Amino acid sequence: MVDEKLGAGVPHSSIDLYAPAQLLDPWEGYRQLRELGSIAWLTDLQMYAFTGYAEAKRALTNWQTFSSASGVMMNETMNQVLRGNTLCSDGERHAAQRRVIIDPLTPRALQPLKPQIDSMAKELVDDLVMRKTFDAVTDLAQHLPVNIVANLVGLPEEGRSQMLVWATQMFNCFGPDNERTRASMPVLEEMVEYATTQAVPGKLKPGSWAEAVHHAAARGVIDPSACPALMIDYMGPSLDTTISAIASAVYLFAEHPDQWDAVRGNAELIPSAINEVLRMESPIQGWSRYLLQDAVFGDATLPAGSRALILWGAANRDPVKYPDPDRFDVRRNPIDHLGFGAGPHACLGMNLAKMEIGAVLEALIARVERFEISGSPERALNHVLRGFNRLEVTVH
Numbered sequence: 001m002v003d004e005k006l007g008a009g010v011p012h013s014s015i016d017l018y019a020p021a022q023l024l025d026p027w028e029g030y031r032q033l034r035e036l037g038s039i040a041w042l043t044d045l046q047m048y049a050f051t052g053y054a055e056a057k058r059a060l061t062n063w064q065t066f067s068s069a070s071g072v073m074m075n076e077t078m079n080q081v082l083r084g085n086t087l088c089s090d091g092e093r094h095a096a097q098r099r100v101i102i103d104p105l106t107p108r109a110l111q112p113l114k115p116q117i118d119s120m121a122k123e124l125v126d127d128l129v130m131r132k133t134f135d136a137v138t139d140l141a142q143h144l145p146v147n148i149v150a151n152l153v154g155l156p157e158e159g160r161s162q163m164l165v166w167a168t169q170m171f172n173c174f175g176p177d178n179e180r181t182r183a184s185m186p187v188l189e190e191m192v193e194y195a196t197t198q199a200v201p202g203k204l205k206p207g208s209w210a211e212a213v214h215h216a217a218a219r220g221v222i223d224p225s226a227c228p229a230l231m232i233d234y235m236g237p238s239l240d241t242t243i244s245a246i247a248s249a250v251y252l253f254a255e256h257p258d259q260w261d262a263v264r265g266n267a268e269l270i271p272s273a274i275n276e277v278l279r280m281e282s283p284i285q286g287w288s289r290y291l292l293q294d295a296v297f298g299d300a301t302l303p304a305g306s307r308a309l310i311l312w313g314a315a316n317r318d319p320v321k322y323p324d325p326d327r328f329d330v331r332r333n334p335i336d337h338l339g340f341g342a343g344p345h346a347c348l349g350m351n352l353a354k355m356e357i358g359a360v361l362e363a364l365i366a367r368v369e370r371f372e373i374s375g376s377p378e379r380a381l382n383h384v385l386r387g388f389n390r391l392e393v394t395v396h
């Protein structure tokens with residue numbers, strides 16, 4: 001019986017990882033969990049929590065045991081809703097869908113976009129520097145994803161303007177079965193309805209990524225019934241994640257002016273700085289896998305049929321992997337951080353995200369000597385996304 005084996009051989013914890021205080025400031029809770037052991041059993045959630053880097057990576061790179069096909073969320077309703085999209089599939093089906101979704105997101109496919117992204121970032125930063133004080137979330141971080149990526153996805157107009165709201169609520173629906181998850185469900189239903197009835201051939205922008213998915217279905221490359229779920233692969237993660245990363249970068253550089261000086265002094269540090277921001281403030285903190293077979297870690301056997309919560313945000317601050325993990329160091333270059341995941345489901349939008357974040361940082365280093373946080377930052381309260389609702393800064 002699975003039940004008898006659940007939690008055996010690993011430390012137990014009653015921490016509520018989805019309590020507001022923990023979501024807003026997760027690091028101490030992660031540290032306490034990790035001190036118990038790199039894998040612990042969460043008694044409330046009835047899932048294993050992976051906080052150790054090595055254990056998290058091992059799980060992410062072994063889909064035959066740590067499966068995504070039964071959903072990667074923390075509640076069963078959502079696991080049913082998104083079943084079959086790229087994120088929530090395994091093996092051959094996953095590989096076929098991923099090939100279609102990744103097509104416009106390879107470095108080669110993205111290259112023609114670079115001049116447009118760079119010049120839009122420069123224009124934006126020139127404008128914001130004139131204003132001096134602005135909201136780093138709505139005025140800065142949202143600009144490229146909303147003005148470039150939403151158009152590339154190519155939903156009909158009203159869907160494009162809704163993408164941000166839908167994505168935020170969708171990520172809340174990933175949480176455990178609690179009040180916040182339930183409150184977000186109606187918006188998710190709206191998103192699914194839209195993906196099914198509006199994001200369809202004839203209504204999509206010609207030449208867009210969404211249209212290409214339908215074309216692939218028409219050619220028989222993927223199952224046509226998967227199309228609405230594949231629309232959600234683009235609608236969900238393509239905006240908020242990058243927005244969170246850009247806002248977190250500004251926040252970290254405002255708090256660590258010496259690190260900003262280092263990047264300003266050597267623009268070649270930008271890729272390393274992006275990795276370090278994603279390590280420190282992983283925009284997606286973690287979600288789950290379903291165990292198809294027993295998994296042995298040291299003396300513990302995690303039984304088939306259980307669920308493991310893989311905490312990328314915690315693993316990225318595992319001191320065994322990254323010494324002095326809470327120190328923001330743009331020279332660290334943690335190329336193997338788990339902020340984009342790892343293994344077969346590793347983020348397929350990472351090249352675009354890095355291009356956008358890089359363009360913004362490059363434009364900022366040319367014009368900004370210092371960021372000063374001039375209002376009280378308002379962190380976003382979300383079950384998986386780590387970012388801000390508001391981050392007012394004055395630039396000098």
Ligand code: HEM
Nearest residue numbers: 086087233237238241242245283340341345347348349353
């Ligand atoms: C800084 C920005 C981003 C971060 C931190 C991020 C993070 C992640 C993570 C952690 C995963 C792994 C999920 C898993 O293993 O279950 C993932 C997968 C994914 N991401 Fe991203 N992402 C970002 C940007 C984007 C963008 C811009 C797009 C699309 C344009 C995108 C589309 C996807 C898709 C479709 C998957 C599922 C891939 C699969 O299951 O094979 N992401 N992302």
